[in-house]
Amino acid sequence: MNITKTREEGKLKVKLEGRLDTSTAPELERELGEALDNVTDLTLDFAELAYISSAGLRVLLTTQKRMNKQGNMVIQNANDDVKEVFEVTGFIDILTVE
Amino acid sequence: MSELRVEAKEKELDRVLEFVNNMVKDIQCSQRAMIQLDVAVEELFVNIAHYAYGENGGDALIVAEMQKESAILSVTFIDSGMPYNPLQKEDPDITLSVEERQIGGLGIYMVKKTMDEIFYQYKNGQNHLTIKKKMSA
Numbered sequence: 001m002n003i004t005k006t007r008e009e010g011k012l013k014v015k016l017e018g019r020l021d022t023s024t025a026p027e028l029e030r031e032l033g034e035a036l037d038n039v040t041d042l043t044l045d046f047a048e049l050a051y052i053s054s055a056g057l058r059v060l061l062t063t064q065k066r067m068n069k070q071g072n073m074v075i076q077n078a079n080d081d082v083k084e085v086f087e088v089t090g091f092i093d094i095l096t097v098e
Numbered sequence: 099m100s101e102l103r104v105e106a107k108e109k110e111l112d113r114v115l116e117f118v119n120n121m122v123k124d125i126q127c128s129q130r131a132m133i134q135l136d137v138a139v140e141e142l143f144v145n146i147a148h149y150a151y152g153e154n155g156g157d158a159l160i161v162a163e164m165q166k167e168s169a170i171l172s173v174t175f176i177d178s179g180m181p182y183n184p185l186q187k188e189d190p191d192i193t194l195s196v197e198e199r200q201i202g203g204l205g206i207y208m209v210k211k212t213m214d215e216i217f218y219q220y221k222n223g224q225n226h227l228t229i230k231k232k233m234s235a
Contacts, residue, residue: 022111022144051133053140054205064196081133088211089204090192 002048003031010040010071017048020056029059036063040071047077052085064095074098099163106158106177108147114160115139118173121162125169127233134212135171138229141205142175142184150179150225169234170214175227182225183218185210 001018012035020028036042042063060075067073075097078086086092102117104110118139122132146158159176189210190203210216215230 021140022108051136053137054201054208055140055144057204058201061196061199061201068196081130084130085133085137085208088208093193094196094199 001027003028005031005035007035007039010038011043012036012039012041013043013045015045015048019051020049020059021051021053022055025053025055025059028056029062032059032063036066036070038070039067042067042071042073044073044075045077046075046079046082049078049082052082054089057085057089057091060091060095072096099161101162102160103157104160106147106150106156106179108144110147110158111140111143114143114158117160118162118171121164121173122171122233125164125166125233131231131233135231135233138209138213138231139173141209142227142229145184145205146175146177146179146225149182150177164233168232170230170232172228172230176224178224181220183220184227185216185218 001016001020001024004015006013014032016028018024064073073096075095078097083097086095086097100121102114104113115136118135143158150156156178161174161176163172184206187203187206189207190200209229213229213231217228219226
């Protein structure tokens, strides 16, 4: 998985490319853990994200909980397969998916 | 019928996925079915890797069979770890708010929701968990 971060003051955009699964979720968690200090607007761009498993959902949940305390989090451009995982798990209701 | 025996370790996940994907390579599968299959295989194998054995570790045997005519794929995960039926785990409450939401149990819940059949047996000192799914439309 490739993670590309673009930071502009309080705004952070994170573009994910590939698969967010058991093998790659810890990497995202680590990267976000360091990058989220003083971020008020987090945008996750899923245009190139092909796959998400529950390991990926776990990171999204902890990130959403953190961002609820310090600002906003938005998920953009998720494909239908990823959206379906959000729907099956009810994550569609707790995440902001645009 | 094909079999793959691997060490029950997270690092073997890619090999397990490759083995299962190889079973359906001649079938016209929807992208959706493939992703649901990958999610299920990942959840079930990683569960074994994390919980079946203690520090000494052990193996997982994956047995897969593709019925060409019906396009139904069956995959059985077998381990000799402690008896554990993941299907008995209570479904997570997926209506809770983000603060109350727990992540536990979501993986197996997704497997239940996306596979056509799933069943568990404990026999000969081994856990057998089987999933079945029709892979073509």
